[in-house]
Amino acid sequence: MPSYTVHEPPDPPADRVDRAESLVFIKEGFSWLAALFAPLWLLAHRLWWPLLGYALVSGLLQLLAQTNALEQRWVALGGFALNLLVGFEADALRRWGLERRGWSIVGTVSGRTAPECERRFFDVWLPSQPIIASPGRSRAPNGGSWRRLGGLIGARS
Numbered sequence: 001m002p003s004y005t006v007h008e009p010p011d012p013p014a015d016r017v018d019r020a021e022s023l024v025f026i027k028e029g030f031s032w033l034a035a036l037f038a039p040l041w042l043l044a045h046r047l048w049w050p051l052l053g054y055a056l057v058s059g060l061l062q063l064l065a066q067t068n069a070l071e072q073r074w075v076a077l078g079g080f081a082l083n084l085l086v087g088f089e090a091d092a093l094r095r096w097g098l099e100r101r102g103w104s105i106v107g108t109v110s111g112r113t114a115p116e117c118e119r120r121f122f123d124v125w126l127p128s129q130p131i132i133a134s135p136g137r138s139r140a141p142n143g144g145s146w147r148r149l150g151g152l153i154g155a156r157s
Contacts, residue, residue, distance in 0.1 A: 010102030016129035035087025
């Protein structure tokens with residue numbers, strides 16, 4: 001059963017709907033994309049320090065191969081092991097990156113699918129959040145309020 005950690009940005013919006021949209025769910029477990037395309041995955045998630053570490057270790061492996069200190073098969077095995085490590089630690093790397101940027105963990109959730117996990121989390125989280133509309137944002141068409149819209153509908157009857 002998949003598990004997710006839920007993260008919130010450092011300055012969340014006041015409105016609970018906007019706040020819910022800003023949350024990030026990170027799945028626990030192995031990431032095939034991170035293992036197969038490690039440098040691109042690290043770059044896409046803006047994980048600069050892990051990307052630098054990946055580049056340094058890869059460069060060291062290539063340097064050892066060119067100086068004949070290691071056979072090419074050991075260099076390939078080392079590269080494969082490095083990509084596997086990134087795949088296994090992808091969720092921890094993403095959590096670490098978000099934490100460095102000031103994000104906080106709001107909770108964890110488990111379920112059979114990602115949508116089920118989101119539903120379970122929001123079923124518990126949304127009722128505990130205050131309902132505050134963002135300033136300057138109207139909820140009715142043409143910039144009116146629901147009361148005014150209701151008055152217009154009532155006047156036509």
